[in-house]
Amino acid sequence: MKKSNMIKFFAAALTFLGISATGVKPVKQPAQAASKRIKVISKQSVTVWTNYQKGRHVATHLKKGSSHFVYQTATDSMGNLWYRIGKKEWVMAKYFNQVKSAKKTNAKYKKTKRVKKARSAASLAASWSAPMGSKARAKAVVSLAKQQVGKAYVKGSKGPNAFDNASLVAYVYKQAAGVNTGSSTKSQVKKGIAVDPSSGFAEGDLLFWGSKNKPYNVAIYVGDGKYVTAAGDQQGVIQASLSTYFWPSRARRVL
Numbered sequence: 464m465k466k467s468n469m470i471k472f473f474a475a476a477l478t479f480l481g482i483s484a485t486g487v488k489p490v491k492q493p494a495q496a497a498s499k500r501i502k503v504i505s506k507q508s509v510t511v512w513t514n515y516q517k518g519r520h521v522a523t524h525l526k527k528g529s530s531h532f533v534y535q536t537a538t539d540s541m542g543n544l545w546y547r548i549g550k551k552e553w554v555m556a557k558y559f560n561q562v563k564s565a566k567k568t569n570a571k572y573k574k575t576k577r578v579k580k581a582r583s584a585a586s587l588a589a590s591w592s593a594p595m596g597s598k599a600r601a602k603a604v605v606s607l608a609k610q611q612v613g614k615a616y617v618k619g620s621k622g623p624n625a626f627d628n629a630s631l632v633a634y635v636y637k638q639a640a641g642v643n644t645g646s647s648t649k650s651q652v653k654k655g656i657a658v659d660p661s662s663g664f665a666e667g668d669l670l671f672w673g674s675k676n677k678p679y680n681v682a683i684y685v686g687d688g689k690y691v692t693a694a695g696d697q698q699g700v701i702q703a704s705l706s707t708y709f710w711p712s713r714a715r716r717v718l
Contacts, residue, residue, distance in 0.1 A: 501546060501559040502530045515545035515553045525554065530562050600718045601667035603639040608683045608691040611635065614700045616693045621646070626700060628681050628693040632669060635683060642717055644669075648681045655717030660710060667718045670711040678712065 503509055508524035515537050525531070535547035536556075544556035608631075617625035622634040629648050636642040644651045652671050658664065664684040671678035682692035685702065693700050705711075 499533050500530050500562040501533055501548075501556075502562050503527050503558060504560045505558040509554055509558045511548075512553045513551045515539050515543075515547075518553060521552060523552070598666075600640040600642075601665065604635055604667045604683065604718065605685045607639040608635045608685055609702065611700045612691060612702050616695050616699045626693045631691075631693045631700060632681050632683060636717070640667075640718060644717060648673075648678045649676065651681055652676070652678055652713065652715060655715045658714035658716050660712070660714050664714055665716065667716075669715045669717060671713045671715070672709070672711055675713065682711075684714075 503525050504527065506527060508526055511521040511523040511525065512518040513521055516539055531546075531548040531554075533546045533548060537545050537547070537553075539545060545553050546556050546559065547553050611622075611626065611631060611634075614622075615625040616627060618627045619630075620626055621630045626634065629646055629651060632651055633644050633646050636644045644654050648671065651669060652675075654669070658668055660670075664670065666684060666686045668684040670682045670684055670690055671680065673679040680692065682690040684690045688705050689702055690705065691700065691702050694703070
C-alpha cells in the first residue's frame with residue numbers, strides 16, 4: 464500500500480472512532496430540529512463561523528436583538544457552548560439568550576393585565592375620598608360587578624367566589640368604592656337617595672324588586688339598560704337587560 468493511501472486509511476479510521484487527526488475529540492450533542500429560539504444580547508455584532516472547531520469566518524454578523532432558531536448544539540475542546548443556526552453557521556452561545564415561547568409570553572401578559580384590571584377596579588376609588596356622584600367610583604363599581612358574572616349563587620355566601628344578591632352588592636361597593644351598603648336588601652334599600660324608576664338610571668345605581676322596606680332582590684345597574692345580579696342557584700351571577708315585564712320597583716343612588 465502506498466504511503467499516501469496508508470495515511471488516508473488511518474485518518475479515516477481515526478474519524479470513525481471519533482478522534483480527529485489532530486488528536487482532539489470533539490464533544491458534541493445530538494442534532495435537534497429547531498428546539499428553541501435565541502436572541503443576540505451582545506452589544507457587539509456576533510460573528511458567524513462555518514464550524515465550531517477552528518472554522519473559518521462567514522461574511523455575516525448578527526446584530527443585537529436579532530433572533531434565530533437553534534438546530535444543533537455542540538461544545539468545543541475549550542468547553543465553550545456553540546449553537547448551529549444554519550447549514551454551516553455556528554455562533555457562540557454566550558452572546559445569546561433564549562427567547563420565551565410566544566404563547567407563554569402572551570398568556571403571562573394577559574394574566575398580568577387581568578390582575579391589574581381587577582386591582583384597578585377594586586381600588587380606583589377606594590384609595591381616595593370621592594364625593595357622592597363621583598363618576599370614577601361608579602365606573603369602578605360597574606367594572607368590578609361585571610367581573611363577578613359567571614360566579615356561583617350561594618345563599619349566605621359573602622364572596623369572593625360565590626354570592627347571594629345582597630352580598631354581591633356589599634362586596635362590589637366595599638371593594639370598588641369603599642362604601643358599606645350593609646349585607647341585606649333591607650339595609651341596602653335605605654342607603655343613598657331615592658331614584659325615580661321612570662326617570663332612568665345612572666351607572667352604579669342599586670335596583671330593587673319587591674316591597675318598599677324588604678325587597679326580595681337587588682342588582683347593580685351597569686349602563687346600556689343592563690344590570691348585574693346574583694339570580695339564583697341555576698343561573699348564578701348574571702348580566703341581564705331591563706324589561707318592562709320585570710321593571711325595578713325602586714332604585715337608590717349611593718355614589
